[in-house]
Amino acid sequence: SADVVEYALRLGDDSLMLAQRLGWWISRAPELEEDVALGNIALDLIGHARSFLSYAGHGLDKTEDDLAYFRSEPEFRCAHLFVQPNGDFARTIARQLLVSHYQFELYSRLMHSTDPTLAAIAAKAVKEVDYHRDHSSQWVLRLALGTDESRRRMIAGLKLTWPYVEELFVDDQLIDTLGDAAVRPSTLRAPVDSLLASLFAEAELEIPAVPAAVGGGRHGRHSEHLGYLLAEMQVLAREHPGATW
């Protein structure tokens, strides 16, 4: 249905944008092991994005590439968090921490979706996201408890990222309509908060006291960052419309 398509776009666009961001690190990470690790995460995310976008494309008679390369900015459905700039390694890790905890809770429920395709994609993705969650949690501990400098940066990275968390947990009409085919975002807040709370306790970190930013990504209202990301991501495909690669 059109509603499932819309929902699949949200899930696919989230992962696509974050994969695009993470790809930047490959060849620039603090150590070779992280070129590999961040590359793995980006690859997993692009895999999830392809599954969700292909599924959405079925309903629209479009390919995953039509959707990734030939939609304009307001047609994307990603939340703002996924498009946030990489910043330094700590900021990237902060974003990854929040995303992976959110996605883990989401997929571990979505695998019971009444929509069998969504359920199948989620069942596969949840195992990978579990590793992402572990990767970012370990880094949060290292950075928060490592040196003064790394602690300062970890705190700053969390602070810059925190305003974009709230949007992840906002319900809307689409969610009401989809019923048990989708996962209700607001139900994910408590489990995510509780896991983060125990990690933060171990890392001696506080929840940043910063106001939430207004989102709107689910309805095509994006931050100023997305335009640049799309200009770069789509440039070649758009230069050769109709070509195959």
Next chain:
Amino acid sequence: SADVVEYALRLGDDSLMLAQRLGWWISRAPELEEDVALGNIALDLIGHARSFLSYAGHGLDKTEDDLAYFRSEPEFRCAHLFVQPNGDFARTIARQLLVSHYQFELYSRLMHSTDPTLAAIAAKAVKEVDYHRDHSSQWVLRLALGTDESRRRMIAGLKLTWPYVEELFVDDQLIDTLGDAAVRPSTLRAPVDSLLASLFAEAELEIPAVPAAVGGGRHGRHSEHLGYLLAEMQVLAREHPGATW
């Protein structure tokens, strides 16, 4: 003639690319006075670019915007120096120092070109570039003689920029053909070197001991930087082909 068109593209593309780079600083400079100063320089450069590209466009039945927004990467004729990344303020100043000394010597000769349009554009531009030269020279002194940190950065910025100087002074077939309509790049090397030598003496700086990079920009062989710059610069215009703004 086609040769003058080609030459005007070189001059126009140089200034256009540097204006595009400098525009980034407006709203990000180290102090408000520099938002204004770098903005002025960028504006001057975009003015020069428009003059040269309009002139080139005459011969090609194209507008300045056709040339800026609808050429593909190998059709641009800028030298690599003008497309180098901004880096920190010191690197931007290093690039500006080299460009403005080169352009000053170039335009102060080109104003005697046998091509009256080129001569007129150069005569106007040379006065503005004289200010650019002064602006960057003053900053080189401040940074080189200011603090240890600023000196370290100034030296690093010069070192990163130096490989791209040599390309500016390379003659080729086109220059031979144009005769007195153009300025022979190799003749600019000595005056530029001598002015830089006295500035460097005052700033207690050395010419960086780094090898020159192979250029090729005049013949459409660009560095990896240009593609990104164009993707961003051209994205909107290309999304709306045929539109006016």
Next chain:
Amino acid sequence: QAGREQFDRLISEDSRIEPRDWMPEAYRKTLARQISQHAHSEIIGMQPEANWISRAPSLKRKAILMAKVQDEAGHGLYLYSAAETLGTPRDKMTEDLIAGKARYSSIFNYPAVTWADMGAIGWLVDGAAIANQVPLCRASYGPYGRAMVRICKEESFHQRQGFEILLELANGTPAQKEMAQDAVNRWYAPALMMFGPPDDDSPNSKQSMAWNIKRFSNDELRSRFVGMMVEQVKVLGLTLPDDQIRFNEDTQQWEHAPLDWDEFKEVLAGRGPCNAQRMERRREAHEDGAWVREAAAAYADKRATAAAQQKAA
């Protein structure tokens, strides 16, 4: 006491207070807050427009936009200078901004997501700014009034450019026209809110009016602005997203649909779409520039010392 009398006299004559004149502490504080807030707005206000410099769709528009954003830095400079005459150094004001202690106009916490926003910001946001600022050219504090004269001249120029951008889009392709209408839809209400809360919810206005800083109430200015816009939007061939605009013959005021003051307060409290981003960018530029400012200061010191030694020798 003589100072107080002179101050009161100057105010009652509608003359100008100058930096060396005696002034009540509350007057000084009100002005310092207002002028620095205004300066901060110019500086933060550079960001949404700077966002389109690199992507401006023609070289002419790119040049105009660069010049405009650069002018805003210039306005910031005049205004910080004016505020400095009240005793607060620029550094301190900048620190307050970075630390989140100082305010700037909430409108800049909305994103500029399309090129048409360059038109809508020029036309609506600069338009509202001018409506606010023209009376400030007669503000009782001399340096502020004079800065405003200069700024208003440039702002009208900017507003005309914004109007032109929209006009070009509105007469362009269907996609361009749609982009223009969408931008007007998004910026209209935030622009109206730039005049500040309704008069019955604006406790400080009265004192500012008594001091000849403010000349008209928030609602008066807003009403006048709506009246201008409703005419101009017809020339554009676009519409304002408000079907309740009408001229009330009784009050001789333009009326409009109620505004969402809850949203205004949310954004003011930091919960707008771009508050965090704007502050981060400003902080980053300031911190990244620290070594440059230190170098310039150290170099100036060295030169001064050398000059003094030369003189002594």
Next chain:
Amino acid sequence: QAGREQFDRLISEDSRIEPRDWMPEAYRKTLARQISQHAHSEIIGMQPEANWISRAPSLKRKAILMAKVQDEAGHGLYLYSAAETLGTPRDKMTEDLIAGKARYSSIFNYPAVTWADMGAIGWLVDGAAIANQVPLCRASYGPYGRAMVRICKEESFHQRQGFEILLELANGTPAQKEMAQDAVNRWYAPALMMFGPPDDDSPNSKQSMAWNIKRFSNDELRSRFVGMMVEQVKVLGLTLPDDQIRFNEDTQQWEHAPLDWDEFKEVLAGRGPCNAQRMERRREAHEDGAWVREAAAAYADKRATAAAQQKAA
């Protein structure tokens, strides 16, 4: 003395030398230089391809390219480990690279300016690398040979992917086909030069062959490679930019046009198009990552200390 005899015996039997075995200092040095240079090439070689990750024109290609560049980081890791068994720690090798004291394959000093370069690099550059490396799987030093086995497997996979990219382009639109031919034209000669200078100008080859590190001469490998490419390019429907390729029945070797060894030496001396850029990027990543590595080390120390204390208590 016993060590020397054992070493000579192992070499003459074409057996493997292992890290704990005695080995001549020159053998150790030659290998350490060769393996670390090879590792550096993997790491610097990530850059031209990483340059297209964000712009890859389909999601499938984006994923394949990401995986490839990531594999190169993995190859770097195996090779640094192999080199470490000869006594040089990874940090030291990295520092030498950053300081410009260590070499890497010159081919990566050319820019990857179009998407077709992803094809040409895979097909020609990885192709040449494989031709070079397959014999190294039998290199006398055990850890090197074993690393090469693993790497060669992945490289052939990469080469096939490069070939597929070119095949798709060559069968695509005229613009795509032109892009593919242009990339082949640019990468062909640099790829041939990857085998190193001609045999009469390669003074160290003989010793390396005596030690069973090298198995074939530079020219032999190059000739064999040209023979493979000249067949494959027909399948692509493209041409190699060399009209002098022919099989010499007398020598049983493929011949090709003379190569511009002056350009090779220029690039080797740092005067290629991208030498400065590649080094800068690596230095920047290394320096920007220093605080992360320090944090990880400090955290590991704290954990170890805490564990030790717990054990003691």
